[in-house]
Amino acid sequence: MPKIVRTRVEFEGEVRERMAVVVEDQVLPWSAREKLDIVGRPHPRVGGRQIVTGGATYTADVQIPGMLHCKIRRSPLPHAEVLSIDTAEAQTLFGVRGVLTHANAPRIRWFGNSFLFDRFVRFEGDEVAAVAADSEEIAEDALDLIHVRYRELPFVVDPEQAMKPDAPRVHKEGNVIGGPEGDVYERGNLEEGFARSNHVFSERYETQAAVHNCLEPHCCVAMWNGDELVLWTSTQHAYGVRDGVAAALGLPLHKVRVICEFMGAGFGSKQGAGKHEVIAALLAKMTERPVRLYPSRREENLAGGVRHPTIQYLRAGVRRDGKLMALHLRSIANVGAYGTDSSEVGGPVRELYDCANVRTEQFAVYTNAGPAAAFRAPGYVEGMFALESMMDQIAYSLSMDPLQLRLVNYARKDPVRGATYSSKPLDEAYRTGAKMAGWNLRAKAQQMGARRRGLGMASQIWGGGGGPPAYAIIRLNSDGTADLVTGTQDIGTGTKTVLVQIAAEELGLKAEDIRITVGDTLAGPYAPVSAGSMTVPSMGPAVRAAAKSAREELLSLASALMQVSAASLSIRNGIITSTTPSKTVAVSDVTRRIGDFMIVGKGARGPNPPNVKVRTFGAQFAEVEVDVETGDVTVTRVVAVHDFGRIINPLTSGSQIEGGIVQGIGFALMEERFVDPESGTSLNANLEAYKIPTILDIPIIEHALIDRPDESCNSIGSKGAGEPPIIPTAAAIANAVYDAAGVRVRSLPITREKILVEIGKLKLQPKPAGEAPGPAQKRRRPRRG
Amino acid sequence: MKDTVRSGVLAQRRRRGPGKLQLRLNVNGETYEVMVEPRRTLLDVLRDDLGLTGAKKVCDRGQCGACTVLLQGVPVYSCLKLAIECEGKPVETVEGLMSNGRLHPLQQAFIDHDAFQCGFCTPGILMSLKALFDRNDSPTEDEVRQAVEGNLCRCGAYSKVLQAALSVARANEQE
Numbered sequence: 001m002p003k004i005v006r007t008r009v010e011f012e013g014e015v016r017e018r019m020a021v022v023v024e025d026q027v028l029p030w031s032a033r034e035k036l037d038i039v040g041r042p043h044p045r046v047g048g049r050q051i052v053t054g055g056a057t058y059t060a061d062v063q064i065p066g067m068l069h070c071k072i073r074r075s076p077l078p079h080a081e082v083l084s085i086d087t088a089e090a091q092t093l094f095g096v097r098g099v100l101t102h103a104n105a106p107r108i109r110w111f112g113n114s115f116l117f118d119r120f121v122r123f124e125g126d127e128v129a130a131v132a133a134d135s136e137e138i139a140e141d142a143l144d145l146i147h148v149r150y151r152e153l154p155f156v157v158d159p160e161q162a163m164k165p166d167a168p169r170v171h172k173e174g175n176v177i178g179g180p181e182g183d184v185y186e187r188g189n190l191e192e193g194f195a196r197s198n199h200v201f202s203e204r205y206e207t208q209a210a211v212h213n214c215l216e217p218h219c220c221v222a223m224w225n226g227d228e229l230v231l232w233t234s235t236q237h238a239y240g241v242r243d244g245v246a247a248a249l250g251l252p253l254h255k256v257r258v259i260c261e262f263m264g265a266g267f268g269s270k271q272g273a274g275k276h277e278v279i280a281a282l283l284a285k286m287t288e289r290p291v292r293l294y295p296s297r298r299e300e301n302l303a304g305g306v307r308h309p310t311i312q313y314l315r316a317g318v319r320r321d322g323k324l325m326a327l328h329l330r331s332i333a334n335v336g337a338y339g340t341d342s343s344e345v346g347g348p349v350r351e352l353y354d355c356a357n358v359r360t361e362q363f364a365v366y367t368n369a370g371p372a373a374a375f376r377a378p379g380y381v382e383g384m385f386a387l388e389s390m391m392d393q394i395a396y397s398l399s400m401d402p403l404q405l406r407l408v409n410y411a412r413k414d415p416v417r418g419a420t421y422s423s424k425p426l427d428e429a430y431r432t433g434a435k436m437a438g439w440n441l442r443a444k445a446q447q448m449g450a451r452r453r454g455l456g457m458a459s460q461i462w463g464g465g466g467g468p469p470a471y472a473i474i475r476l477n478s479d480g481t482a483d484l485v486t487g488t489q490d491i492g493t494g495t496k497t498v499l500v501q502i503a504a505e506e507l508g509l510k511a512e513d514i515r516i517t518v519g520d521t522l523a524g525p526y527a528p529v530s531a532g533s534m535t536v537p538s539m540g541p542a543v544r545a546a547a548k549s550a551r552e553e554l555l556s557l558a559s560a561l562m563q564v565s566a567a568s569l570s571i572r573n574g575i576i577t578s579t580t581p582s583k584t585v586a587v588s589d590v591t592r593r594i595g596d597f598m599i600v601g602k603g604a605r606g607p608n609p610p611n612v613k614v615r616t617f618g619a620q621f622a623e624v625e626v627d628v629e630t631g632d633v634t635v636t637r638v639v640a641v642h643d644f645g646r647i648i649n650p651l652t653s654g655s656q657i658e659g660g661i662v663q664g665i666g667f668a669l670m671e672e673r674f675v676d677p678e679s680g681t682s683l684n685a686n687l688e689a690y691k692i693p694t695i696l697d698i699p700i701i702e703h704a705l706i707d708r709p710d711e712s713c714n715s716i717g718s719k720g721a722g723e724p725p726i727i728p729t730a731a732a733i734a735n736a737v738y739d740a741a742g743v744r745v746r747s748l749p750i751t752r753e754k755i756l757v758e759i760g761k762l763k764l765q766p767k768p769a770g771e772a773p774g775p776a777q778k779r780r781r782p783r784r785g
Numbered sequence: 786m787k788d789t790v791r792s793g794v795l796a797q798r799r800r801r802g803p804g805k806l807q808l809r810l811n812v813n814g815e816t817y818e819v820m821v822e823p824r825r826t827l828l829d830v831l832r833d834d835l836g837l838t839g840a841k842k843v844c845d846r847g848q849c850g851a852c853t854v855l856l857q858g859v860p861v862y863s864c865l866k867l868a869i870e871c872e873g874k875p876v877e878t879v880e881g882l883m884s885n886g887r888l889h890p891l892q893q894a895f896i897d898h899d900a901f902q903c904g905f906c907t908p909g910i911l912m913s914l915k916a917l918f919d920r921n922d923s924p925t926e927d928e929v930r931q932a933v934e935g936n937l938c939r940c941g942a943y944s945k946v947l948q949a950a951l952s953v954a955r956a957n958e959q960e
Contacts, residue, residue: 044896044897044899045896045899045901048895048896048901048904049888049896051901051904051907052879052882052888052892052895052896052901052904052907052908052911053839053879053880053882053883053888053892054837054838054839054840054878054879054880054882054908055839055880056904057838058838058841058905060838060841060842060905061832061838063833063836063838089799092798092799093798093799093800093801094798094799094800094801095800135822135833136829136833137822137824137825138801141801212939213939214903214905214939215841215843215849215851215903215905215906215937215938215939216841216843216903216905217843262903262904263903264841264903264904264905265902265903265905265939265940267939294842296845297843297844297845297846297848297849491903492902492903492904492905492940493902494899494902651899652899654899655899655902655940655942655945656902658941658942658943658944658945659902659940659941659942660941661941662941662943663939663941686844686846686848687843687844687848687849687937688848692937692939693941693943694934694935694936694937694943695930695933695934695936695938695943695946695947696930696934698941698943698944698947701944
């Protein structure tokens with residue numbers, strides 16, 4: 001029976017205690033010794049055949065007869081008041097079926113105090129008008145025929161400028177979210193800690209705006225069936241979109257159905273309802289036609305979200321023996337015009353090391369840049385770069401082995417709450433990784449002409465424990481096959497595959513006899529957002545509980561039919577076996593005999609264990625070659641060792657590790673959105689000038705998994721794997737660059753230019769005094785689009 | 786926006802371009818007749834007019850490779866080809882990779898090696914590799930890398946793409 005409890009829920013580094021209705025998990029965890037047939041073994045992806053044949057239907061591929069195409073007119077200016085919008089000419093264009101602006105759209109609140117179509121535009125890319133037409137080409141033509149008059153306003157794109165009292169205000173409430181003190185955490189006595197330190201290190205770090213650039217854009221198709229809205233959308237949270245769109249349109253929840261079967265990735269940028277879904281729904285209503293909205297890559301780069309760029313001032317006090325005595329971080333995250341402040345940049349400083357005196361001050365600041373959004377381990381990737389760069393610097397200054405320094409400061413308990421960890425094999429990850437990477441041999445640095453080889457390492461800590469609420473349903477068909485029905489979504493991580501493996505294991509069926517439904521709010525019960533590395537640890541136990549319930553009902557019917565006690569029955573590979581007397585019968589025989597009576601198993605995720613901290617851990621070692629003549633950095637090898645508890649599928653978890661490292665290499669060396677401070681507009685909103693790694697940039701990646709069930713965290717013993725692998729990569733590469741070339745670049749990405757400046761081979765022209773970027777400057781006028 | 790009808794004549798609405806033309810395309814061995822505007826790309830015709838949605842639209846300007854198809858056996862970015870340029874030239878898409886209900890060895894290798902995550906780039910990568918393997922059935926690692934260097938995979942499945950392709954190359958070598 002459900003009951004109401006207080007439970008601690010952790011999401012992307014933020015911990016909140018809240019009341020929750022939970023169903024106690026009646027399923028005992030699989031023990032480490034239990035022999036499992038399907039879980040823990042490589043299993044090819046469910047849906048893989050559709051993907052390789054082009055038959056997978058992504059939101060991008062949904063086509064409905066009579067469907068119109070929507071395009072959005074966006075602001076070319078970083079900050080302006082919209083004085084007038086003239087759509088008359090656009091409306092006369094052949095094939096235009098509907099135009100939406102603030103004049104005819106309902107006043108729907110968005111981003112707090114702003115509106116779906118606001119009188120003010122706050123970044124280059126803000127929505128101004130939308131057109132639905134017979135084809136995408138006609139819709140684009142129509143955008144050119146909409147005439148908008150703007151009154152330009154002062155703007156600010158630099159977060160430190162934006163914090164000043166006289167800075168242009170992005171929102172009237174002020175630019176610093178939550179007020180001028182920021183978000184403060186403190187333990188111990190910072191000043192005492194620094195006073196008792198033998199050495200104090202103080203550095204400024206910078207991380208850049210990285211664009212998610214999911215290959216499938218934030219696209220959707222909206223269709224009305226009478227007063228019911230059907231919305232196909234590329235999302236990480238079907239239920240979240242349902243709730244958000246229903247609220248925006250004033251619809252009851254049962255009038256909105258959200259579908260997302262195959263999904264072209266999200267990386268954090270597609271966590272809930274977006275303006276695009278509401279705009280498509282409104283245009284579909286207006287035109288009485290299905291409407292597809294498919295943003296261009298430029299729009300995706302302008303408005304689809306970026307990792308919060310940060311500036312971090314980090315101070316560390318250490319004793320002669322390397323013991324951390326004090327850590328002080330002041331971080332500033334640029335959230336852009338509307339981004340959320342969900343970036344826990346101080347997370348690593350607070351919880352990675354055993355340090356008694358810690359203070360973090362996190363600031364989240366609005367600017368007139370494109371909005372930030374959670375991006376794979378938000379905050380921790382950025383914070384880890386600063387912290388682990390500094391740890392490396394401390395180690396070299398104290399002539400200590402960087403790995404030894406980490407062990408000196410190893411936290412046995414959670415330093416924030418003093419709680420014990422459900423498991424913490426980080427020391428094992430260090431040891432295994434060091435062995436694989438040849439860490440102890442690294443002193444013999446190799447030189448090949450101008451190319452210097454170096455090795456660096458960094459640690460990883462992250463949540464990933466998941467939690468309730470999450471549900472699943474399993475129905476057995478009369479031929480012995482089963483339908484696993486969920487409301488979760490597979491954003492490309494392998495969710496479908498892993499959940500089918502868990503269901504098959506518990507139910508005793510073959511994996512191919514189970515079909516899984518994901519991404520349909522009409523079909524499956526509530527499922528959480530696929531973010532925060534929580535899908536498997538949340539949905540996995542729910543699926544297992546549903547399978548157990550179905551199995552018990554099946555065995556009770558089988559025992560009656562076989563005339564043996566249910567306790568003597570077990571199922572494996574679709575065969576029910578009785579020990580006494582020794583009999584076997586196929587599951588399909590039982591289901592056939594019960595006819596169309598349908599066994600329906602229902603399962604819910606139980607609560608998290610009280611007073612225990614669930615965390616994922618890992619370590620990465622990067623080997624690089626730096627050309628000290630050109631500044632070129634090549635990552636030649638990355639060794640990764642991670643702990644996600646029990647591994648359900650080594651094939652897909654390995655893919656998560658490799659993918660995280662590849663994105664981490666992009667973040668470390670090449671990716672950066674440029675917003676021109678003079679015009680406030682983006683300079684590289686495309687996939688040519690914005691560099692993401694290609695197959696030519698990929699090093700040898702070796703990974704090892706600490707595949708040990710975390711039996712206290714949930715009934716499958718697994719933690720999340722999605723985000724951890726990207727967390728240490730940039731820091732490990734930066735430390736390897738230091739090992740190779742003796743220069744420490746504290747600003748990402750580590751470009752050739754920055755390396756040559758540090759080496760002293762390149763001098764940058766200082767900017768003439770008084771040429772501070774900003775609105776006072778006469779600036780290049782962006783082309784009116 | 787309703788068009789008004791006055792004395793039996795539709796009110797004139799503005800139109801850009803010459804309107805639609807009739808076009809004959811050969812895709813995966815089948816001939817199709819479509820009515821498209823001359824400015825329409827091969828990619829849009831494949832996806833929106835023929836319903837062959839395997840090739841994906843990501844950048845629409847030749848920067849990502851997700852729309853890669855073969856035109857006369859050569860891999861091209863179908864977003865950079867106008868459909869009218871392709872009349873009379875055989876086009877191959879990922880939908881045509883299977884033969885007699887059997888997966889192409891590259892497709893099977895992609896499944897076996899988990900050479901994709903979200904899968905949005907996969908049809909383009911497969912077609913780039915198909916062109917390579919049609920020319921050279923046991924390419925080296927460098928040749929594989931060069932063949933797919935124009936295909937972006939944001940999930941970072943590259944290592945496994947390489948492994949999958951090389952496994953097919955090795956199997957071909959042994960034959």
